[in-house]
Amino acid sequence: MNQYDSQVARGLLEAEGYQVVSEDEENQTLKGADSQIAGNLGAPGVDVVLMNTCSVREHAEDRVYGRLGMLGKEKKSHPNLVIGLMGCMVEEHKEKLFKRFPQLDFMVGTRNIKEIPALIEEVWHYRKQVARIKQDGLSIEYTEFIKRTSPFHAWLPIMTGCDKVCTFCIVPITRGSEVSMPAREVYREASRLAGEGVKWITLLGQNVNSYHGETLSAGAPEHQSTRKLTGDGCAGAPVTFPKLLDMLCQIEGLEMISFTTSHPHDATEELFQVIAKNPKISRRFHLPLQSGSDRVLKRMKRLHTYQAYKAKIDRLRMLVPDIAITSDIITGFPGETERDHEATVNALKEIRFDGAYIYKYSVRPGTPAAKLGDDIPRSVKAIRLRELLNLQSQITEKIHRSWIGNSARVFIEELNPKNSLQLKGRLSQDKKVVFEGSPQWVGSFREIEITGLHHETFLGKEKRLETGLGGVGVDLTSPPQTAWKNR
């Protein structure tokens, strides 16, 4: 979501005549420590530094505080430097940050991104700290000004906020309650993107599979922001996430649709059926488990037991045998015993995720779990984290090795930035592949054979089929297929 918002901010600023340099671009030349990056960003010639922030974990916030400190020093020698913040930290801390960081000039909330150019003007004009933070509504801006990094892939936010009450999570505080973009708006934007040549879209939402883009049976209570967006507020059936996926699969030119992040509670049979019947839907399903212990899951208010979660995964794997399932795990949640931790270890062994993001628990102010204290010592969290990471990386590697020798359909995204003789692409399972081929294939799909593995990236070679005419050729007519070996 932050990447999407940054792309919108960049597009809007460029449309106003700004020259925008992203930190990634800086890193490519600097490859340096934070201080170098901030120092360089604050160097003469740079007028504005804008940071997009995340508050999901403490670590992400700490890094922003560190950089604000460095930029504050920089500002002493370049007093005209304008420093701005966007993203969830703005929603969380609001104007309080101005007091703590007098070097901060402006803050823009997740629902006010369009106002960034105007805010910068205001700072220049009045030289005072300004904030624009709208309290509720949809924090999505569909705009053709967006500056995507790829011509073929686009993020497409479809809902924001979350109505779940996971006790560790700050998202309901920062992003508010769930609001869905009306289905017709999503369809229109996806069609526009397809018209621009986008082949792969990733639908985004803090709780994406609880999307409910009702546009609205007559007389039904209408969400304020929905009314604004639909314009006419006319009647229509509620559109659930599976229905939306089905609709988007009809768009010509769009070849692959992925989505993130899903909650197990809203991972329904209907959704699994829609995935099974639509080869356009990515064969990666990211479904955070968080813990293998029912005791912890209950204290997290996750609304599922381990067995209920496992049953859903079993069902999905039965319906979609080539699905790659990934997950999120939190280790060291308050009160997590050695036995609870063992339950998570066993869950990883039993489910065998294709990959998992594993995090140490950090207290988020204002969340229900903040009242539980943070009683697991850092050193214990670190040991548990290491054990889970090691285990998961062994499982991931084993699964990836079992792919070697398989054929797979790959979407070619770009020339490999590390070796321009190679192409770089992604499988429907969202796994990376590099292989040799023609630069003209960028933006298209190709059948390849997986020949090896380098860390988590597959090595491949173009699959040539005997034509029967004495030559070799590439089969472009075969349906998407991924041979699958047992895990």
Ligand code: SAH
């Ligand atoms: N559904 C959300 C999840 C965002 S947070 C969304 O897509 O926006 C991503 C992951 O961060 C969560 O699944 C959880 O594993 C982890 N996380 C959230 N709060 C955390 C906390 N307080 N400490 C550690 N990890 C946390």
